[in-house]
Amino acid sequence: MVLENKTFPGSDHHRPLTERDLKSLRVFCAAVQASGFTAAGDTLHISKASVSRHIREVEDRLGVKLCERGPGGFKLTSAGAVALDVTTRALRALDRIQPDIDAVRGVLSGPLTIGLVEHILIDPACTLPAALNELSQRAPKVHPEIIVMTHSQLNQALRERRVQIAIRGQYQKDRTFNYQPLFEEYHRLYVARHVTPEAARKLPLVYRSHPFVDKIMATGKFRRGPDAGGLEAIATFIATGNFVGLLTEHYADLINVRHPLRQLDGSPEFRNRICAITEASRPLPASAELFLEILRSQ
Structure with missing residues (x-):
């Protein structure tokens, strides 16, 4: 308006x-x-x-x-x-004045804003805490800030330079970004364990605006179920026994401790590469370069 x-x-x-x-x-x-x-x-x-x-x-x-x-x-x-x-x-x-002046003297300082998608930390392959710990030892005057956002919000934050590094999946390559691979995660369809295979085939799919969910819906094998805003919402619907939903493998393992789940028979498997993503059109501050180097060595 x-x-x-x-x-x-x-x-x-x-x-x-x-x-x-x-x-x-x-x-x-x-x-x-x-x-x-x-x-x-x-x-x-x-x-x-x-x-x-x-x-x-x-x-x-x-x-x-x-x-x-x-x-x-x-x-x-x-x-x-x-x-x-x-x-x-x-x-x-x-x-940027003080950090840039410090960099001339060989000292890294100032804020380093890192954007994350939800539930990255619970992936066994995620080394972010160890990387942040090493950063604090090598550059104690750098002050990391962490913001959790959705995939699209991270893209916007990178373009608006509100974050220096975004850690999220690489569903499609965008030439305006640079991608540093970190690890891979796997997405599969899950259903409550007590649901029989025959009943599971008739259940609707919890819908989330996501490339992998859209691919599944495009097959025509599932009716569209309720909308969900994230993994927590999807898992909650699955646990009712009335829906099928797409979860990352590591997150499903975590939920399974309290709410028994199983993979849907014949579930497709999607592999998603988690990357540290930066804007390609601008030089990174030295603190961000150091953090990317640390992530590569983990």
Whole structure:
């Protein structure tokens, strides 16, 4: 939805930005990320009134309305979307000053943001904790940040440079990314153990927006069942005994401890390569290069 931008008469938006303006722009970015003033205040440990004042000041400074807030919720104006994009890139550049200077002196420092898909850690082949431990020993001034996202969210975060490294499956190769293989996982169809083979063949398939699920549905062998937002939801439906669902082998083994499952007779097997993925169009910070090197050696 595009909202009308309002110009503020008398605003002095031709003078250089001040440190106060920069702080207000940081507050604006936090409000957008939190989708509201109250949540932004909680994140920044300031009052809702302070958030509102900062945004009002930067709107006066720039001479435009950046966002609408009220009963209809929090919405960016078209000028606000531009301000968010430019400000985010500028703040990232500022945040890179100290790490880049440190790198000249041979010291690695600063944040390293890593995005993960769900349930990576429970795969026996995942060496992420050991890799992070080695990173802390070799570069103690680097501060890793870990964010769990969906496959599509990770792609967007890479393109927007909100994460430096994404660890997820490589379902299709995208030339805008570089892929470093880490390990492989296997996906199969599962059903509750008490369900007979004859009954299992008639059960609908729990649907998740996923390349492998779509391939199975395309065979025409299954009716579409309820939608699920992740492995936890799929496993819950399977455990009822009323549905078939696609799970990774290591996750099914974990669920099987509490809720007995078995592979569906004649289940297809899908192999998925888990990779450390980076954006191809930009050089990586030295800390990210080091972490990729550590992952290769694991």
